[in-house]
Amino acid sequence: MSDVSAVKAALKSQVIETPSWGYGNSGTRFKVFAQPGVPRDPFEKLADASQVHAHTGVAPKVSLHIPWDRVEDYAALTRYAGDLGLRIGAINSNVFQDDDFKLGSVTHPDPKVRRKATDHLLECVDIMDATGSPDLKLWFSDGTNYPGQDDIAGRQDRLAEALAEVYERLGDDQRMLLEYKLFEPAFYTTDVPDWGTSYAHCLKLGPKAQVVVDTGHHAPGTNIEFIVAFLLREGKLGAFDFNSRFYADDDLMAGAADPFQLFRIMHEVVKNGGLEAGTNVNFMLDQCHNIEAKIPAVIRSVTNVQEATAKALLIDAEALSEAQRSGDVLASNGVLMDAFNTDVRPLLAEVREELGLARDPFAAYLASGNQERIAADRVGGEQAGWGA
Amino acid sequence: MSDVSAVKAALKSQVIETPSWGYGNSGTRFKVFAQPGVPRDPFEKLADASQVHAHTGVAPKVSLHIPWDRVEDYAALTRYAGDLGLRIGAINSNVFQDDDFKLGSVTHPDPKVRRKATDHLLECVDIMDATGSPDLKLWFSDGTNYPGQDDIAGRQDRLAEALAEVYERLGDDQRMLLEYKLFEPAFYTTDVPDWGTSYAHCLKLGPKAQVVVDTGHHAPGTNIEFIVAFLLREGKLGAFDFNSRFYADDDLMAGAADPFQLFRIMHEVVKNGGLEAGTNVNFMLDQCHNIEAKIPAVIRSVTNVQEATAKALLIDAEALSEAQRSGDVLASNGVLMDAFNTDVRPLLAEVREELGLARDPFAAYLASGNQERIAADRVGGEQAGWGA
Amino acid sequence: MSDVSAVKAALKSQVIETPSWGYGNSGTRFKVFAQPGVPRDPFEKLADASQVHAHTGVAPKVSLHIPWDRVEDYAALTRYAGDLGLRIGAINSNVFQDDDFKLGSVTHPDPKVRRKATDHLLECVDIMDATGSPDLKLWFSDGTNYPGQDDIAGRQDRLAEALAEVYERLGDDQRMLLEYKLFEPAFYTTDVPDWGTSYAHCLKLGPKAQVVVDTGHHAPGTNIEFIVAFLLREGKLGAFDFNSRFYADDDLMAGAADPFQLFRIMHEVVKNGGLEAGTNVNFMLDQCHNIEAKIPAVIRSVTNVQEATAKALLIDAEALSEAQRSGDVLASNGVLMDAFNTDVRPLLAEVREELGLARDPFAAYLASGNQERIAADRVGGEQAGWGA
């Protein structure tokens, strides 16, 4: 895409959805370190998300996590979001923290537990209705820790049954996004461990079911951009959960561990139409800011995704295609690397300026005084985290 | 399966197919070490395979690899197999060793190369007709080494087109087995890198297309038995390529690196009906005996698969199911481990005795003098290997 | 070791140390599921450990974790252990849960935090003095999450300085055991990530410093038994932290995920003198029983280690050595596999009978009523876990 104005237009129209839980405390099984100024409720999380949007201009949507973001009055929460210039994104279900779910939720051997889990998923669709959320995002921690612990194929039957019931409940403009994950918290089998499993279920469910690619949920060596290209070709890529990792599901800031991989992923997105309006790929973040300040970390993650997108848009598609057709390995690789090696920060600064924003959102946020303000204001109460 | 006679019957009816190339020389990119007595042509490979069958009683089928096993007269080869008590198993295509295939075969950017590759696949179906082989096994080394080298989704289009043409050519009792592999020889993308990709293509092709699980072709940490259970549940598990690995596609003897994994795989096979006659799962070996004597190595691999199968058959299915239903993690794991910890060598010795064979096929083969005989006889000529 | 009585004697003399925290609650970052009957204090943990020893006869030592097991009166705790037939094993330091340690402990950029961390280590030596513990076990979660976050080499300097100070404080019969871990909770660098780093520090410190091999702390594909053999050859293997894993630091029961690996490890231990009295290798468990009952899980882990040890002891060392010398790959591998394929449960049952114990400690424990007793008795109070 050699036309700079087209590149800029694409960058202005990309929407990056941020997760409410990214503003709360998180950690590892060893320790959750609290931070000053962390929100105490969903309203404060939205306020933080609005800071990210105010400085980047591309983050108007916020994912909620139920029950962490359960409120009495979803209409009020939705109005509050609107007042902040935000709208509610995906509703994320949580069927992994109730004591009943120790051995699984929708795949649990006990039908009573499965009923409870499915009911929670249906409740999430109710919340979609109430908030205008278009996406039900399903991640199941279901699995087993020991060989023999449960019946692998039997659990697939139970999973399929629950998904079908929830799929039926979806409205016309609602879709189901099914996430996969190699392992953790289950350590032997996971019931949706890879894209193939998610894809197979989505295929049977129908067009409203699509796959979520969380960039931290793969086995070492997995080529994620291949999966992205494959799913786009099949019309089955629903969303990304962006984050980055060196080892397992590290949940570091997107683009922090392997910016070249993020660029390659965005290249496949651009190449296969994933940035076009009708394709409807949701670019979400899903991260943990365990030791770094949270709002600035989300801002950097957003700009990292933008930089990867900008580089992907700058690839000379014609030259690439010509080199590929002629079988010139070094030339085709060179076209890609030329774009990657370009410093796109000035281009993005211009894009922001044209949107009436500061050229450097990270610096602008730090200079805004917001971080000090929330640290001073949000005293008392219980800080939000994965448990609340 | 607590009934010992039923266990024995199942063990007697299991067929393990051995690969013609397992009797030839193999190695790494660093060196192929030749061994004395290695066959010089497909007839001698069949002779070696017949030794394995003669001593184990469960290996009457031999996979061929074209062009390595190309002969003038396939009827003669098939008759020779029959004389040895063997029959021809899967026909394995080879579209990775012609100079034209440097950048791919059926996914190559150049349509002339794709035509050549597809023609080779069609030739393999001709050989199936000529030999009575029921299975066309397809492994594609196709892929790329560098980001940008070729169009990932475009290569899927080309792959789908070639597979469809070959699928059309299959006879009523012939099927297509599509193998996947994470990497090697391609080092950036591989066009069929995982079971999901193979499954998606097979699904579109139709019921005669099924997935091959090569136990050495996964990313670290992949739970292979999950894939086995999933594919059996979908009726899409066509075959195994058994071998074992500590690192990548090491192609060591089946059961040598992780006998517990092999047992878990066979548990899923047994549990999900994969040993039953109608299911038609082909239990093939696909290995390289780089430094060990080849015929004895194949014999040990066969007995390793048998031992894993025997242990899987000994699992107390009722107790397992009961423990799973009640959510007793330690009890259900314990049922599985009881079977694994059982020494099944005496049981298998009995099975062999009942078949009129020696109790220990490995020792019996070594005592037979065959190894010395072929070393003395097979002098001159060119030893078979991956290149010939 | 063909002499059965010698094998039995070795099995009777092996000591397996269990961790106090293995009896408490544990989980993942997603959820800690509580269990009935979990101990509320270090005394109750010792009571649970005494159950394991009572039924297995080989687990008289218990590792403590400070501050989780901090008590007013260590003499009283030590006496209580003695009354239960136990003694205090390794003292495990904890410099990862104080808010000051968010960016590191002994490697923290701030010298005040390093002082605090080192003081904690010195306190642990005091507790060794008070309890008669011979081993200071050091695991540092220290590391960084992002490239550039801190100075990798500078952190090594700080680590070396702290270790030297603590080493100086050790008494004549006390040693320092330095554990390594690839990652978690740090996700970019870990300051002691591999055996090489631990070994290099121990070498500089002196003979009282030795390496701990936690079987769950390696990169995928790492050959752990190689490390064990190497460290024994160097006199630098201080201890094991046994557990098992399919993916990362899963902390499953020892021997549950890969019993063949555990056997290979124990083969190197036996082969290289690690079971002999003077060698002083500490066989510790370090596990999390997130979803299974804890005391029975520890018992099964102990018996799994025993079974692997028994099989290793049964290897025909002379035949193995002869086959190795002659370069007979299949024969030498066969000698090893013969031992592995042996069912050693009857042998271990005899060993237990000779020790005056029940033949099956797992079943005996379940029949003892203890599990029901502690569930009924231990009501109220706060259950012990990683945080307390």
Next chain:
Amino acid sequence: MSDVSAVKAALKSQVIETPSWGYGNSGTRFKVFAQPGVPRDPFEKLADASQVHAHTGVAPKVSLHIPWDRVEDYAALTRYAGDLGLRIGAINSNVFQDDDFKLGSVTHPDPKVRRKATDHLLECVDIMDATGSPDLKLWFSDGTNYPGQDDIAGRQDRLAEALAEVYERLGDDQRMLLEYKLFEPAFYTTDVPDWGTSYAHCLKLGPKAQVVVDTGHHAPGTNIEFIVAFLLREGKLGAFDFNSRFYADDDLMAGAADPFQLFRIMHEVVKNGGLEAGTNVNFMLDQCHNIEAKIPAVIRSVTNVQEATAKALLIDAEALSEAQRSGDVLASNGVLMDAFNTDVRPLLAEVREELGLARDPFAAYLASGNQERIAADRVGGEQAGWGA
């Protein structure tokens, strides 16, 4: 290093050594695809290397591989190198392609084979004397494929003995560089599998023995820059073998698979004095250009290393150190990323211009007509490859 002229001076003084075998044919175990114009002998390999140096100005040294580069008259070869503006770099031993080495070389169970292997290493020192090479580079494929195949610790004894003998033979200005590799061609144990093993042997040998870090020889997830920092701190980093990989030892062009990793490695090199004259780290390439044109691939690899070095030199060391000291995670990471995100191609173009070279060595080489020339000239004879 904010002073641009200092950065340029450092870039001009960095020497990148290229491997003679990188100009020959290579491939995988599946197929070696020949290329037109590939050299037939060591003299032609030097001619190719001189092209790389002529266009980049930083590649005056060439590694030889014995016996692949064995010649009658090493003085003549050395003179020829000199005439081309080159000098001989490391001498690489090869003890993996003789039939005797099937089960090992210096660690083989048979002392006669060990003697033969050690003699080859001593011959390599003779060649160092004859060519002025300062570095003996040792990579051992030695290892085993099956558990029990040989005695792990015994092989360490044999390795130590051979290394000591060769070390004794080194002249005052010669050193031994000991490479490690996780696996391949050995698939169970490798005798020098990791940096710890290499380091431990080098430490015992003395100051002339140092470790080689091949960037493709690690387990998945290994933090290579940690190892680099650690070895530089210990004065034990002798050399790099640069290449890149997505999976195993893929041997792709340096910087092609993970340019951010290469940058992080070069940051540790710069930070820990590895670019300074006295440190004497040898920056070698060790790659396979299986499908791409070889000379241009080496040129791109050289410029990739230069770009990573330039970015590392541009890091604001003072700002980084200040942010690290203050524990500001996002700021310190930001300083690093600022340098990485900089487009350094214009700076390197200036450096080349100041050296009297073309700004773009890749384009200049392609325009030079050399590739067409060698393809036309080098007809007949046997192309060089790993086997010759």
